[in-house]
Amino acid sequence: MNLPREMARRRLSIGVLGLTELFISTAVHVLFGFYIFSTAVASDVSQVLIDCLRPNVFNLGAKEVEERRKDKVVVLEGSPPPIVLVHGIFGFGKGRLGGLSYFAGAENKDERVLVPDLGSLTSIHDRARDLFYYLKGGQVDYGEEHSRNAGHSQFGKIYEQGHYPSWDGQHPIHFVGHSAGVQVVRVLQQMLADKAFSGYDTSEDWILSITSLSGALNGTTRTYYDGMQPEDGRSMKSICLLQLCRLGVILYDWLDITWFKNYYNFGFDHFEMAWKKTGIAGLVDLLLGNTGPFASGDWILPDLTIQGSLDLNSRLKTFPNTFYFSYATKRTRKLFGFTVPSSILGIHPMLFLRVLQMCQWRFPANSPLPYKGYRDEDWEDNDGALNTISMTHPRLPVEHPSCLVVDDSKCDPLQPGIWYYKMIEADHIFFIVNRERAGVQFDILYDDIFQRCRKHVLASSQPTLPNENSQ
Structure with a gap:
């Protein structure tokens, strides 16, 4: 007699807990x-005040001063190969958020570093296409078939000047990707191998090395906590964090306030969601999920589910002439047989709750498992955004060649075509945005990455290195 009432109470308790979370x-x-x-705005305001109070020792006119303030396009030519830092989800490149650096100033460690600004929420495919034209120049072409299926314009931003126009097989590039950024680079390399860019005779050898920093190589269970449905990995729950994010992004792009869009952009301009294009009726369609990136699934989160990563990885190869290295981060440990957060103060407040939740993740019993041999316990270790198992090397649906690095000297010289990986005690944003938080480990990590790009990978070619004397 009391069973229905007890079940109702249990559902109510679960609902209240869910809403509280x-x-x-x-x-x-x-x-x-x-x-x-606010940090970015405060930094910009202080810089403007400094510029206003600084004496004009060169006696420049107002127009000349303004031109000097503008962020000029950095164009690299010649050798050694540039290092391209590719941001992750909600990230930004040089020129966005004022003078704030996504990579916390790591780009200043070498004279030949580029930090592209790619869509912070756009799909892996669209970001890979953006990255190609950012480097080579020209108008971004997302591909006719993809654009038709995704419901957006085939063509996007025009790069009047590529940042490395001489990029080809004779002038390859090093890429460092954080989080989802590494999948962008892997998809780009596969596109280069497939000669997917009209008018360019590309190959996978255009990429000399790929370094993954907390890389989303095999998806993450966090996507399900944020609102992706574990049943298919593509649709969203009705009430969840991602639904709130969806509404905010739609309103942000629909209002199309120039200053805000120039300061920070989610990257959906090719969907043409601005009020001038769609009007009130278009906004209603967007909010109802009838049109736009969230309706077609052409955005970043479906690519970061385990199912989405499986689909993506099924088409991606590890190439024999490219060097691969990854840093897998975790903030968990075993205690009495249970996986728990490894510290309280060492985990960023934004990530602590997710670290705890991801430790306890269990795939719903009524949902099909994402792959044969899946085990919940394999996915418990995490850094608050990604599962550690996902960050070491591509392993789903096929495991790629890999080697755990404990002693660097035993892996020297590195061999191409193998994913070398290190384990690091850190959360997902430990090595970005806030340099002071990582302290000396920041310099150790990025010096390791940059020196490998410059020294180990190119040891045979003996290039002329920038800052060689200082090293």
């Missing part, structure tokens, strides 16, 4: 986003 997660993410945005 949603409120806390939303508040933490909004506060962190506001902190980043």
